[in-house]
Amino acid sequence: MVFQIFLALLFALAGAPFVAASEAFFLARDGAPPASVILLPGSGAPAEDAARDLRRVLGIMSGRAPEIADAPQREPAVVVGLASEWARATGEEGPAARLANAASESFLLLSSAKRLLVLGKDAAGVSHGVYTLLHDLGCRWFFLGRDWEVIPKKSEIEVRADRVEGPAFRVRRLNCGASQGGASRALFEEWSRRNRLGSAYGKTGIHHAYANFVPESLFKEHPEYFAWVSADGKSPGNKQNGLQPCTTHPEVVKRFTEGALSILRGRRERDPDPPLLLSVSPNDNTGNLCRCERCRAVGSYTDCALLLANQVAEAIRGEFPRTLVGFMAYGRVSPAPSAGREADPNVIVSMATAYTWNTHPLEMQLQWPKFVRHLIVREYYSIGQWGGARPDYEGPAIADLSQTLKRWRAQGLEGVEAEMNHFWGSCGARFWAAARFLWMPDLPREEVSDDFYTNCWGTAAVPMRRYFERWESGQPASARVMGLAFQDLADAARLAADPAVRRRVDLLTLYLHGFHLQEQTAKIAEECRRMKLSEEETQRRLEPWCEEGNQLLYRGKDAYLVAISPKAYRMTRPHPPFTPAEAENLRARDLDFYRKAVGGALVEVGGAPVSMDLMPPRARERAAPSATSASPEFLLGKTSYLMRLKANEELTMSLEKPREIEAPASIRTPKEARGEGEDLLESARGERLGRIIVWSLGSEGRDRDFLAFHSVTSENAARPIRFVAPREGLYQFDVASGAREKSVIFRVVGPPSRSMFADLKNHQNISPLEIRPPARAKGARRAPSPTTLYFYVPKGTTRFALQLRRFKNAPVDFTLSARGGQVIHEERATRDSEWIIPVPTERSDAVWKLWIGTDQISRVGLDGVPPCVAVDPSDLLVPRAATAAP
Numbered sequence: 001m002v003f004q005i006f007l008a009l010l011f012a013l014a015g016a017p018f019v020a021a022s023e024a025f026f027l028a029r030d031g032a033p034p035a036s037v038i039l040l041p042g043s044g045a046p047a048e049d050a051a052r053d054l055r056r057v058l059g060i061m062s063g064r065a066p067e068i069a070d071a072p073q074r075e076p077a078v079v080v081g082l083a084s085e086w087a088r089a090t091g092e093e094g095p096a097a098r099l100a101n102a103a104s105e106s107f108l109l110l111s112s113a114k115r116l117l118v119l120g121k122d123a124a125g126v127s128h129g130v131y132t133l134l135h136d137l138g139c140r141w142f143f144l145g146r147d148w149e150v151i152p153k154k155s156e157i158e159v160r161a162d163r164v165e166g167p168a169f170r171v172r173r174l175n176c177g178a179s180q181g182g183a184s185r186a187l188f189e190e191w192s193r194r195n196r197l198g199s200a201y202g203k204t205g206i207h208h209a210y211a212n213f214v215p216e217s218l219f220k221e222h223p224e225y226f227a228w229v230s231a232d233g234k235s236p237g238n239k240q241n242g243l244q245p246c247t248t249h250p251e252v253v254k255r256f257t258e259g260a261l262s263i264l265r266g267r268r269e270r271d272p273d274p275p276l277l278l279s280v281s282p283n284d285n286t287g288n289l290c291r292c293e294r295c296r297a298v299g300s301y302t303d304c305a306l307l308l309a310n311q312v313a314e315a316i317r318g319e320f321p322r323t324l325v326g327f328m329a330y331g332r333v334s335p336a337p338s339a340g341r342e343a344d345p346n347v348i349v350s351m352a353t354a355y356t357w358n359t360h361p362l363e364m365q366l367q368w369p370k371f372v373r374h375l376i377v378r379e380y381y382s383i384g385q386w387g388g389a390r391p392d393y394e395g396p397a398i399a400d401l402s403q404t405l406k407r408w409r410a411q412g413l414e415g416v417e418a419e420m421n422h423f424w425g426s427c428g429a430r431f432w433a434a435a436r437f438l439w440m441p442d443l444p445r446e447e448v449s450d451d452f453y454t455n456c457w458g459t460a461a462v463p464m465r466r467y468f469e470r471w472e473s474g475q476p477a478s479a480r481v482m483g484l485a486f487q488d489l490a491d492a493a494r495l496a497a498d499p500a501v502r503r504r505v506d507l508l509t510l511y512l513h514g515f516h517l518q519e520q521t522a523k524i525a526e527e528c529r530r531m532k533l534s535e536e537e538t539q540r541r542l543e544p545w546c547e548e549g550n551q552l553l554y555r556g557k558d559a560y561l562v563a564i565s566p567k568a569y570r571m572t573r574p575h576p577p578f579t580p581a582e583a584e585n586l587r588a589r590d591l592d593f594y595r596k597a598v599g600g601a602l603v604e605v606g607g608a609p610v611s612m613d614l615m616p617p618r619a620r621e622r623a624a625p626s627a628t629s630a631s632p633e634f635l636l637g638k639t640s641y642l643m644r645l646k647a648n649e650e651l652t653m654s655l656e657k658p659r660e661i662e663a664p665a666s667i668r669t670p671k672e673a674r675g676e677g678e679d680l681l682e683s684a685r686g687e688r689l690g691r692i693i694v695w696s697l698g699s700e701g702r703d704r705d706f707l708a709f710h711s712v713t714s715e716n717a718a719r720p721i722r723f724v725a726p727r728e729g730l731y732q733f734d735v736a737s738g739a740r741e742k743s744v745i746f747r748v749v750g751p752p753s754r755s756m757f758a759d760l761k762n763h764q765n766i767s768p769l770e771i772r773p774p775a776r777a778k779g780a781r782r783a784p785s786p787t788t789l790y791f792y793v794p795k796g797t798t799r800f801a802l803q804l805r806r807f808k809n810a811p812v813d814f815t816l817s818a819r820g821g822q823v824i825h826e827e828r829a830t831r832d833s834e835w836i837i838p839v840p841t842e843r844s845d846a847v848w849k850l851w852i853g854t855d856q857i858s859r860v861g862l863d864g865v866p867p868c869v870a871v872d873p874s875d876l877l878v879p880r881a882a883t884a885a886p
């Protein structure tokens with residue numbers, strides 16, 4: 001009898017949960033009042049926020065906002081809340097049971113004729129359930145703010161669902177750096193919630209934290225608590241500066257173990273959620289960590305820092321058994337610990353992908369799992385100092401995100417914390433795609449891209465896809481590419497049927513115009529410097545640009561399109577709203593500006609995918625090697641060496657000693673980074689200076705399997721690196737270091753030079769090679785020697801682009817010639833520019849030669865031809881199709 005009553009109650013309250021196929025539930029239907037939204041009491045703040053948003057969105061969708069009620073009996077209704085609260089209110093344990101073994105932050109969506117259950121395993125799960133439902137109904141929050149919200153209007157809203165879902169990664173955090181002030185924090189948190197970011201370990205991330213336990217202010221009174229700093233990281237520390245504690249000093253250890261307990265107790269009192277994560281990670285500037293006798297006896301920098309993290313984990317275990325201790329593998333504590341050590345089971349390590357000392361991110365991802373149970377990656381999605389505001393920013397593109405997140409998931413890593421700033425104008429599409437892949441890394445990349453173009457841009461999807469994909473392909477922001485981008489925006493504005501889409505096109509116009517002003521201002525300032533003009537004259541020339549730039553930057557900032565510190569600019573008057581007419585005018589003006597700058601039509605080159613099934617070219621293409629050609633230097637990390645090897649073929653490589661180069665102002669030099677990435681600059685004998693990473697690309701160049709690391713030491717010039725190919729196929733050699741890779745150069749010397757390719761993005765025809773003049777002893781004078789590069793122009797190519805950036809503005813002669821040696825284009829470059837080279841029909845499907853009269857150049861780029869060049873024509877690899885007999 002009791003059982004029958006229970007069953008009856010269950011059916012009465014929960015609809016019909018035992019039906020095999022899910023029934024349709026109507027959130028709205030013509031003529032009927034909309035379904036109520038029932039918020040189960042006690043489900044937590046995220047659930048309340050989500051229920052409120054659900055009500056608002058359903059109101060916009062259907063034209064009638066539903067009521068929010070808290071009586072679970074009401075019908076028809078969407079029930080939002082914790083599965084445990086549903087069980088308490090109705091006695092129905094089914095949903096909670098279905099979620100019992102699901103991951104944290106999971107939810108159940110279950111429809112029946114009378115009810116739609118959106119029940120979370122926990123409060124975050126409730127929120128993710130609501131936004132998954134809205135996502136399924138076509139709602140999107142692409143960038144920050146109301147302008148980027150997409151809510152389709154429907155008079156009938158039908159849902160069929162019966163599924164438990166949760167995130168693939170436990171940690172999905174975008175850490176927004178510099179705050180924009182005002183509402184930005186709340187808006188960003190809202191965007192993160194709606195895009196299902198979060199962490200199973202709560203609100204806190206893994207960060208620099210030693211100062212929370214031993215503040216620098218103690219230095220005066222207790223210098224013995226602080227690190228003895230070693231300049232080279234190997235000799236005993238001999239000076240103190242108070243920036244890092246000595247982590248083996250017994251009093252310091254006590255401050256950490258006791259401090260951890262008191263911090264956690266405080267958080268337990270203030271916050272209803274249990275504290276699940278506490279960072280015990282070195283402060284920034286890890287070059288200042290301790291190398292006192294006691295610390296050196298413990299082991300490496302990592303060994304010392306990990307020992308402290310373990311000690312804290314041990315100390316808190318009794319009272320906080322579920323709390324993990326966060327440790328950032330970054331700077332000097334990047335390398336995995338010494339053999340025989342291990343992390344406490346409650347330590348979670350976040351492996352940085354930049355500023356990694358004496359190791360490489362890939363090596364860290366292979367080594368650290370041997371020592372620690374919980375691992376995540378610390379990524380860098382958009383960093384201002386690295387050019388995050390630029391449309392051609394080199395941070396991870398959508399294709400990279402899809403690839404790496406899939407790989408990290410397969411490796412069992414628990415997630416990603418990514419640093420970013422409010423650069424939505426340049427990187428917004430990447431942030432949004434990252435959130436999608438962090439939830440579900442197996443989503444096909446095309447599906448995510450199509451979603452963005454279709455739902456964000458509607459009838460303007462075609463030009464907007466062109467706009468974004470051109471930047472994603474790696475083409476630099478040359479005058480031509482800027483012109484094409486404004487052309488796309490103009491096309492998009494014309495095609496935008498929906499005013500909301502038109503507004504988004506206008507906002508991107510505002511962003512791109514702001515970037516245009518910034519570039520032009522920098523150019524003028526540079527020119528004034530070169531002409532040694534007075535400060536006043538410089539100001540006078542900059543004035544009109546700054547006046548407009550100031551206002552636009554501010555308006556771009558307020559729309560979260562660019563991140564600038566509120567301190568950087570002082571607004572003297574309020575800035576007016578950005579109007580459609582103004583956007584129209586800017587597009588026309590800028591398009592005109594760039595048309596004039598390129599002196600003709602804006603033509604598209606490159607971007608066509610190429611086959612990576614690369615072979616040596618036909619015998620008749622193989623010109624004799626040129627004896628005089630000097631091997632140029634390719635920037636580390638930008639260029640890979642590509643070789644087709646037979647099984648058991650042996651390869652030897654010598655490397656010239658690396659040297660520091662003058663870093664552009666926008667890149668922090670290792671010295672400024674105060675000890676985070678200078679490993680390659682310490683050339684003590686035998687020290688590992690960097691890595692050659694060997695990948696097997698398979699016989700058709702489609703795979704990318706990691707094969708081996710070769711350590712590069714200062715002795716490699718004497719002891720060449722040997723590699724034996726395990727099987728016939730294409731191999732890729734990346735020369736890389738843990739330093740910011742742009743700041744150091746390697747030069748491969750001695751035969752074979754083989755093919756090279758640079759910055760391969762999606763196998764597109766883009767090769768922004770960065771070439772630097774060879775090293776010179778200080779003060780030595782040397783006549784520049786010419787540079788010769790060979791590359792392949794595929795059949796049917798009608799034109800390609802050549803970009804040259806000269807070294808110290810000296811004029812540079814160059815010629816381009818095809819098979820047979822006839823010169824096709826000859827010029828003296830007196831400015832840094834791009835040349836569009838027309839290809840006569842009979843000169844395509846051939847190896848071309850680029851001869852530059854000097855090695856005093858800082859950049860050569862080729863857009864529109866396959867991304868391989870060779871110093872020696874016999875080393876060039878070309879797509880297999882091109883090697884077939886004609």
Ligand SMILES: [Zn+2]
Pocket residue numbers: 227228246247248249290291292293294295296
């Ligand atoms: Zn010490």
